[in-house]
Amino acid sequence: MDAFTTVGAEFQGAARLYAEAGLRGPLLGPAGRRAHVRARQDGAFSGGVGIEFRF
Numbered sequence: 604m605d606a607f608t609t610v611g612a613e614f615q616g617a618a619r620l621y622a623e624a625g626l627r628g629p630l631l632g633p634a635g636r637r638a639h640v641r642a643r644q645d646g647a648f649s650g651g652v653g654i655e656f657r658f
Contacts, residue, residue: 619644621642623641625637
């Protein structure tokens with residue numbers, strides 16, 4: 604299991620900056636599980652869990 608942080612921009616009609624943090628760990632082969640929270644510059648928060656493929 605490891606922790607990660609991301610800073611980036613998303614484009615949905617207008618550009619918005621965001622910061623994201625979470626945890627991810629192995630599942631099977633290149634697949635891993637992931638949980639994160641995200642905060643955007645407009646004050647919106649979101650979060651999620653899912654599966655990611657690393658290569």
